[in-house]
Amino acid sequence: MSLQIPADTPVAFEFKSLSLKLLSFVPATLDAARLEAALRDKLGDGEHMLSGEQLAIDFDSLPTLPSAMEIAALMQLLRQFGLKPVAARGGNDDQQAAAREAGLVVLSDEATAVVPPAKQVEKPVPAMIVSRPVRTGQQVYARGGDLVVLALVSAGAEVIADGNIHVYAPLRGRALAGARGDVSARIFTTCLEAELVSIGGVYRTLDDALPTSLKSKPAQVLLDQEKLVIEALAG
The missing domain is CATH 2.160.20.70 (Pectate Lyase C-like)
Incomplete structure (x- = not known):
């Protein structure tokens, strides 16, 4: 027996095209100590100009093949500095497989772009x-x-x-x-x-x-x- 749905019932969901742009993080090493020192030098220990930004980790500059465990450690390090790694791009098939295993969404080149942090909000903010x-x-x-x-x-x-x-x-x-x-x-x-x-x-x-x-x-x-x-x- 089929279920009859009234014609005027609102749809439960729909698919829409979304142009997604994320700030890319391009590590040249997976050495945790080096990355932590560089991030601290760049961003400090407190709230900073990129706090809360979502990131796509770009593998194109990594000289070695990362494991899922190394990617997970990198994600945790970025979170410690108030950043939100959500996706990955670039690299070869093995790197992308490791990224998926670590919980990242692998994006195509068309889905991401290296963009500067968002410009100053239009609504006036008191000094x-x-x-x-x-x-x-x-x-x-x-x-x-x-x-x-x-x-x-x-x-x-x-x-x-x-x-x-x-x-x-x-x-x-x-x-x-x-x-x-x-x-x-x-x-x-x-x-x-x-x-x-x-x-x-x-x-x-x-x-x-x-x-x-x-x-x-x-x-x-x-x-x-x-x-x-x-x-x-x-x-």
Whole structure:
């Protein structure tokens, strides 16, 4: 006996085409110690600009064939840094089989693309204002907006913003503006002594390379055609 379903009954499901784009993580090694040190150097120990991002692990740069156990260990390491590995791409058939065994979905090249982190959200977000010094080893991240620091940013400290960064005191640590891809972001400070600056993912270490016209002076950092430019601020 067949079951009669009324014609006006809503459908239980449907299939739809989905254009899927994920941020790719491209390991050149599966050495856990090396990867952990590199991730910590890049992202720090707290919340960072890629927290919560879903990843597709790209096998194209691995010199050896990974086992499912090694891939599972890599996935666990990425999760420790707030990242979410969900898929794999590239590599040969054996690498893709190991990825499936480790619980990853294997995607075709057409399904993924290497994309920068999402740009700053359109909805205005109030600037984060920090009135206390940012000490060595500390990290401050203004998600979705600007960061204003009214005190010293010590050497070894890190200030990050999806928008602009303003430091009205000596900037001696690392400053990363436009952290999620906003190439129009800028860094402003009344005393430029930074170790590293970055706009939209383009980095430059400063060390002792600053000329006397800029070192310890009011300055801004901006991106001009994928090149970081440091300019003195008049007045």
